[in-house]
Amino acid sequence: MSSEQKKQPQINRRNFLKAGAAATFLGVAGVLKTPGKFASAASSVQYAAAPKGQWSKIHPVHDMGSAAVRYVEHNDQWLGTTKIVGKIKNISEADGGGGLLLRGKLGDKAFRGFMTQTLRSPINTAIAQAAGPIASPAVMEGKPAPQKMPIPDPEQMSMHIKDLAYFLRADDVAIGKMPEYAYFSYHTLNAFDLAKKPVEECVVPVTERMPYVITVLRDQHLETMLGSTGYDGISDAQSFNAYHLTANISVIIANYIRKLGYNARASHAFNNILAVTPCLIAAGLGELSRTGNTSAHPRLGFRTKAAVVTTDLPLAPDKPIDFGLQDFCRVCKKCATECPAQAISYDADPVEYNGYLRWNVNSNTCQIFRVTNEEGISCGRCMKVCPWNSKEDSWFHQAGTWIGSQNSAGASLLKSIDDMFGYGTEQILDYKWWLEWPENHKIPETLTTTRTSLTGVK
Numbered sequence: 453m454s455s456e457q458k459k460q461p462q463i464n465r466r467n468f469l470k471a472g473a474a475a476t477f478l479g480v481a482g483v484l485k486t487p488g489k490f491a492s493a494a495s496s497v498q499y500a501a502a503p504k505g506q507w508s509k510i511h512p513v514h515d516m517g518s519a520a521v522r523y524v525e526h527n528d529q530w531l532g533t534t535k536i537v538g539k540i541k542n543i544s545e546a547d548g549g550g551g552l553l554l555r556g557k558l559g560d561k562a563f564r565g566f567m568t569q570t571l572r573s574p575i576n577t578a579i580a581q582a583a584g585p586i587a588s589p590a591v592m593e594g595k596p597a598p599q600k601m602p603i604p605d606p607e608q609m610s611m612h613i614k615d616l617a618y619f620l621r622a623d624d625v626a627i628g629k630m631p632e633y634a635y636f637s638y639h640t641l642n643a644f645d646l647a648k649k650p651v652e653e654c655v656v657p658v659t660e661r662m663p664y665v666i667t668v669l670r671d672q673h674l675e676t677m678l679g680s681t682g683y684d685g686i687s688d689a690q691s692f693n694a695y696h697l698t699a700n701i702s703v704i705i706a707n708y709i710r711k712l713g714y715n716a717r718a719s720h721a722f723n724n725i726l727a728v729t730p731c732l733i734a735a736g737l738g739e740l741s742r743t744g745n746t747s748a749h750p751r752l753g754f755r756t757k758a759a760v761v762t763t764d765l766p767l768a769p770d771k772p773i774d775f776g777l778q779d780f781c782r783v784c785k786k787c788a789t790e791c792p793a794q795a796i797s798y799d800a801d802p803v804e805y806n807g808y809l810r811w812n813v814n815s816n817t818c819q820i821f822r823v824t825n826e827e828g829i830s831c832g833r834c835m836k837v838c839p840w841n842s843k844e845d846s847w848f849h850q851a852g853t854w855i856g857s858q859n860s861a862g863a864s865l866l867k868s869i870d871d872m873f874g875y876g877t878e879q880i881l882d883y884k885w886w887l888e889w890p891e892n893h894k895i896p897e898t899l900t901t902t903r904t905s906l907t908g909v910k
């Protein structure tokens with residue numbers, strides 16, 4: 453008898469049991485038809501628990517690369533290695549970079565550049581058109597299922613959610629205690645309304661408060677970054693693509709959690725009710741870097757984009773991390789030197805900003821450069837040059853990042869090694885796979901000469 457034939461009777465027996473035929477045979481079908489009883493018959497979950505203390509089932513140990521990482525606090529004085537020195541005010545989405553551009557606060561050319569950013573490169577347009585539906589109410593919203601499904605305990609459930617994120621192709625995932633100040637005070641329902649209407653008519657207050665935040669990262673792609681200058685024709689597509697991918701992961705996780713009977717909302721680049729960076733730090737996926745409000749991951753640097761899910765699903769949050777980035781940034785300054793807009797501070801130490809300490813970046817200068825850049829579309833030069841972006845998977849780079857995470861002397865050494873090998877600043881043309889049409893990078897004059905003539909709003 454073949455092994456297929458041997459298996460056959462077992463499959464039939466399973467189907468028989470699933471279909472309820474066995475129950476009818478045993479005279480208990482009436483019991484199963486009673487709603488409450490049926491629910492209780494389903495009130496167990498099949499799950500083989502992983503050993504306690506693992507990161508997840510698929511990844512028992514969290515892959516932080518070769519950096520020396522220790523866990524730190526999230527309390528009233530600290531968010532990871534970021535010092536909190538006062539009250540952190542919740543900011544309005546309309547006052548963020550995109551909001552200021554759409555409201556014409558950063559100048560007319562910047563407005564025209566922003567309005568045409570996805571149109572000046574065919575690959576950008578293609579990604580933007582695919583990304584649109586991920587922001588629609590059909591996938592963003594929904595009430596939790598009326599009945600909560602049985603689930604494992606918070607630690608096992610956290611492992612399960614991390615594995616789900618890896619299954620959906622996240623490059624990293626972690627869970628944090630949600631910082632209340634990360635929520636926007638006001639959310640813009642349709643960002644492009646800001647170009648046409650007064651702010652008050654475009655925003656709604658953010659009232660959600662959830663205890664946990666699930667954070668997911670996608671790598672923006674090493675080889676593409678190596679082939680790029682950091683501000684050429686692929687820059688915006690790299691960023692947009694990683695936003696699109698994380699958005700997709702976040703809406704699926706949120707929808708899944710709602711199906712389990714718990715509240716969950718995805719927040720991603722195309723529909724967001726919060727500032728993502730404090731969430732990443734709370735979950736231990738990065739430390740605040742010299743580039744202002746951007747955090748860097750010990751393995752991926754800040755060559756990533758993120759999306760998050762806020763939820764009341766019972767979870768066991770991870771802790772923030774310290775891999776020595778603050779000390780490293782004090783010494784390094786490579787992003788400041790290489791920034792084509794000179795938007796990044798050369799200061800030795802972070803300064804107070806909205807109740808916490810960060811390096812004093814001129815965000816408006818950066819925004820304007822990115823949307824008016826005509827050598828390419830947007831900019832990610834600071835991301836390209838940062839020594840924490842793993843440039844290659846070699847023992848040499850791994851040893852370097854381990855040394856760099858130790859202290860300021862180690863930081864100087866890694867920075868010198870990085871410079872000596874031309875890491876970050878080099879462009880490897882063998883990796884330049886994309887097509888560019890430089891004449892398309894120009895910001896059209898014909899669209900409008902002023903924001904007022906396009907939108908009718910001063």
Ligand code: SF4
Nearest residue numbers: 791793818831833834
């Ligand atoms: S994105 Fe470009 S312009 Fe902005 S800070 Fe980084 S390097 Fe400077």
Ligand code: SF4
Nearest residue numbers: 741781784785787838
């Ligand atoms: S380039 Fe250097 S200073 Fe800038 S964020 Fe990276 S490590 Fe910090």
